[in-house]
Amino acid sequence: MPEQALQAERFEIPDDIWAAQAFFDEKGWSDGLPIIPPTEERVAQMLAATKRKPQDVIGAVPPRWAQATVEKIAINGVMAGCKPEYMPVLIAATEALADPKLNLYALQATTGGPAIMIIINGPIRQAINVNGGPNALGEGWRANATIGRFVRLMQRNVGGSYPGTTCKATLGWPGKYSICVGENEEASPWEPLHVERGFNADQSTVTAISADASIRASDLDSTKAVGILTNFVQRMDGPSGPEAIMVICPEHARIIAGDGFSKKDVQKFVWERAAYRMKDLPDETFAQRVKRRSDLNLTRASIIPVTDNPEDILVVVAGGDGSQSQYIHVWGQSTPEGGSTRSVTKLIRD
């Protein structure tokens, strides 16, 4: 990689790792955790793992709307602790961040404080060891931890998203550090997310979606699909956003599918039951709802489903042994125009 091809400003950093971290902190480049110094050698290793040129622009990242070049992706990948072989995933994730449908500007500017959840599908999961099994949403896998962290660092270092000023999250949540999961396609009785979205099973994809903190949908008692899904529905009652995420563990998925439920059946069952009942709302809240969704002609008798359409509920299989699924609320407003954010899925290329 010719050095002159790289355009990022160079800095001399102290050899001492703690002094180097202090320098990074002073620059505001970190999410609060120590970062890997993005030396020329490390950045070059990342760039060697893609066919894209360093100055190729993948998209603009808000709120600064700075251009995310492949070089900047490589730099932030190093800082996050990513291995060079993750590079094609990082580029696809950046394409997703820059997609207007995701509406990253709103996601990082809102007081709601959602994370950008990354879901990885396809053979790349095995190639770079993305976890979709035990503790899939937890710690312990470098690919999951650092790819999720990369997304946050891109928002900060390229997008200029800083808590308290340009990131207006009231509280945020720990997923904002990193939330990245592989779908456990091998343990799923259904077609994986990327195939649902029109990709081939042998292709690999990144899906990005607005994500609030999850709610555990534990059910160790039910032996039938209806029981598991009814328990799940009880976790989902209330207003969601334009979409909702069901992360179903393999044990639950096997029971549900064993009773003849397809993914579409799961979505329909849940959508018909997980609801927001206008009769339960305080007067002020009800009045605001009526104003916000004047297209729905809401009355006290109205019942609003968790999402506008059954297919807006993402069904993803992940996790290891156990009967512990999770519901992940999607930040965003459901609107007559289709919602203030939508998940996007991007093909991972070399």
Add this chain to the structure above:
Amino acid sequence: MTLITHAFDALAKSEKEAFGAPDHPVLVVQHPIGTVKVDEVNKRADAAFAKLVDILLEPQARRAATGS
């Protein structure tokens, strides 16, 4: 022009710079709006209205109101 609450002032400044429009007029009102009573919202709206008219009609008044 753009109307915001003061909690989003820094974000608005960042956006103006990002889009190369540092003089874009922004009218800032007190935060929050969502959790205050309607009467108070109306008071703030009344107070902001004169500034709003000034911003729209008078470039000099606009600069004074936004501090830009």
